[in-house]
Amino acid sequence: MAHAEAAAHGGEHEETSTGLNHRKLLMWAFLGSDCMFFGSLIATYVVYFGRSKVGPFPEDVFSIPTTSVSTFVLLMSSMSMVLAYAALNRGSIKGFRIWIASTAIMGMTFLAFQVFEFTDFANHEVHLDCVEIRTNEAAIEELTDYEKTFVDECVEGVDEFEEQHGLTPRTNLFGTTFFTLTGFHGAHVTLGVIWLLSLLFFSFTRGGVTPARSLDVDLAALYWHFVDVVWIVIFTVVYLFGVFPGI
């Protein structure tokens, strides 16, 4: 048994029935299990899609350009992560530190986008150009379903209608399911960032992160990429499908 825990500290050559490392096998089993976790959250989101009784709805709050940027940042962080692992395997601790730090920074950037997005949604304002609406019939067609419910507010003498109708987890089914799903993804990213920063920190201690113990980094990398692929699904299912007219 001793070899099992010894191997747990990085030795890649161990005698197991399959020749595979215990910890890596555990990580893959965990990722398979986490698929069921996110699968359940996504299913909940989709089941309740379009069933909210009050707004705001996805098309009122989502900004596809903004989320595309944060998606891009997370994708690039995966490349940076894999380069950190490759650098360590080459024996370049310095390269490892640079790439792992940039991965963590990109992860934090993604989280910053998410914080921005969440506060933006919570402070969402319905904004109507009443002059335009009165003069141009077609302008009403351009409004979202939710905005249309406010058209009556454009009474005589009001040129511009503005009222705060934020989206919070309590507002409607969309808010409840959206914040829970993306919030748990964000929690996964946060945990990942802490993990990466810990690895960066321990690369400065003696024997903390060494090429011989690259498995420690490999495991963190697998977790990080998994968080990335989950976001690939969320970006398409929640954001792109969520706002596309006709869906």
Next chain:
Amino acid sequence: MAEQIQTETQSDSSVHTGHPTPLTYFKVAMTLSVITAIEVGIFYIEDLGLGIIPILVVLSTAKFAMVAMFYMHLRYDAKLFTGFFVGGLVLALSIGLSVLALFKFFA
């Protein structure tokens, strides 16, 4: 330190034969970016109607698969790892779709 690097290089050649180079990783990243750009681009073509759904599903599946195969090394690693992961993934997908069907989502 030098000794450790030595062992690692040895294990590298013996265990991970045909390990990708940083250039491969970079190419993958570029492909991922391009696909994402296409996804967002397609999104603004309103003529596609519901036809956008299969296109986006295919494109994001491709992204998912590339990250799993190259960045998560499944292409170069033991089949058992793929089995564990894909097992959970396929189960989650089938159960999720069944639940949507039971809620008459596709009706």
Next chain:
Amino acid sequence: MTTLAIPLPKRPAHPTGVLAWLTTIDHKKIGILYGVTAFVLFITGGLEALYMRFQLAQPGQDFVSPEVFNQLFTMHATTMIFLGVMPLGAAFFNFVIPLQIGARDVAFPRLNAFSYWTFLAGAILLKLSWFLGGAPNAGWFGYAPITGSDFNPGHGIDYWAVSLQVLGIASLAAAFNFIVTIVNMRAPGMSLMRMPLFTWMTLVTSFLLVLAFPVITVALIELMFDRFFGMNFFSIGAGANPLLWQHLFWIFGHPEVYILILPAMGIVSEIIPTFSRKPLFGYPVVVLSGVIIGFMGWMVWSHHMFTVGLGPVANSVFALTTMAIAVPTGVKIFNWIGTMWNGSIDLRTPMLFAIGFVFLFIIGGLSGVMHSSAASDAQQQDTYFIVAHIHYVLFGGSIMAIAAGAYYWFPKMTGRLMDERMGKLNFWLVFMGMNISFFPMHFLGLDGMPRRIHSYDSAMGWDLWNLVSSAGAVVLAAGILVTIINMVRSAKQGEKAGADPWDGRTLEWSIPSPPPEYNFEQIPTVHGKDAFWMQKRQRVSTVPVAGASGDSHDIHLPQPSYWPLIASIGLLIGAYGLVYSATWTGIIVGAVGLATTVVSVYAWSFEPVNEPVEGAAGH
């Protein structure tokens, strides 16, 4: 607690007494801890059942109030499933699996200790609810929206949801551990199709656990968020559909049923060949049936929901899959009977319980097939017929097999045999009590008696069979009492067992009872199924594996650790805080608990594997 933490990375060198148990990472000790704890909790669940049977013995009684009755049936079921049958199964996983596959421990010994202490934390939290403002009262399935804060103020449901999350962490950690252990730590030569059946069923069960528990985790998160933060997952006013809970719950809940029964099938598949002195009839078919059951267990969940109006198509599909899953189950039963056929059967207590399992499980299985017809189920839904069915499969099935396993492996755990005469008395009391108690429930159900009712009117005509059922419960309780007496007495003064009291077939019988800390002096080489049987009969040489030295002084075992225990204590404190997260005290307590766990996890990661041992060659 934190005082223990001060000598930070040092592991307790050679702890003795209580400290040895608190810091142990030996799978055998953890198995015994699981077994004893779960048995005590099983008895509390039994007492909750007895209260209900006293209340229902006569019509129109007021022995317990309706409010308490609701809490009783909720706690009885939750206890029996999550604190009784599952951890009793885990006790055998822990004790037996490394021995059966010829390993010195599990893959992650400290994670294993963490699983046990976290299970204990969850159990304490759930049971505490009785004394801290009332137990949960919405049934073990906790259907929405009755679990919502509008209909269920108070903290009972909070305790239920939070403790199930904690128990989920324990189960997941254990299941990951056993997957890796079984896949990766088999003795040389033990290919998958040479693994003992119990090991096989543990592997299938572990996969079911890691895939099913995330679903209930999400469902409980949704419930907790509704209750704690006023979200809308199950608020009908906001357009929510409470069927979502039912789907998520049963997507978990049906695999959970197989999580409860597959280990039992594994135990029985070990015992019947041993006491029939024949190899298991159709080994590959039995393995395959177990795997198919595990796989098909995912396709049947909506048969718990035939009456909610899913429509004829969905009902037909799930009726068909449910009927189909009876096939692999039936195959197994024929294989057990085939194993006994022409065998020289030795009716010792483990075998009696195993045969009792086959007999009772057939009855439970048949009533299960009756429910699979959606039309017929509409009559049976929510009646005592269902209660009868579930007790035939979970008591007649799981518990009978666990009792068989306890009698079978007790000598390996303690070195002493359990008393055979008391064992027979034990079996017959439990078997009779179980049937007298649960069989009349079939009649009551078909007579229309709904389950979960607090009292009934004499005019309904249910008096006789309720009285019989309650009398049976007393007989059953007497049977369990005999189990306790027999265990305690035999552990102290039972007959010495020796290494191989049953002429066993698998590797655990090849080593002394109780096994030494390192289990196997030499890691055995396996040449076929029933490895030890072959070794005894054909005198197959066991060539020691390269590197495994015959000198037990050279075997390095990882040393005990404080951190699994402290991490679990942190979880207990954190979960307690979470229940009261609406108050500042709750938040502070929760944060303290979380911080304790986080610190423990870091300390755990950097704990050296072994303190340098005197004269040991470095690894």
